[in-house]
Structure formats: C-alpha cells, structure tokens
Amino acid sequence: MKRLCHQCRDEMIEDCKVTVEGGFYGIKVSETGNGIFKNASSRLQAAVCPSCGYVALYVEDVREFRK
C-alpha cells in the first residue's frame, strides 16, 4: 500500500524515524483503557513527501490497535 501526499498526490517516503531533536528518544502512541485488551502502543513513524515536504505520521505496528 503506497502512501500518497494529501497535498500534491506524490508518492511519499515512508518509514522515517520520528525523534525529539537533541536526543535519541522516539515518540510512542498509546491507547489506554481499563480492560486487558484495551492497551495498545506502537512507535510513531513518519512519511515525507519529496515534492512539497508534507509529513504524515503513522504508527509502526497498526495491528496493535485492531481489536
């Protein structure tokens, strides 16, 4: 599945690492809840459009969020 830019429809460069500048920390996205099955988390990744610079964020392992 190719990721297309929302602005100009060009094909985006995926699997870009998202880090906090000045550190080696990544950013994680988590879904928290009360039940055992309501805990999902995954590392955040980015796709960058080589034409206009638009950045799209997505989680590394989306299966974590599928119930």
Ligand SMILES: [Zn+2]
């Ligand atoms: Zn673009």
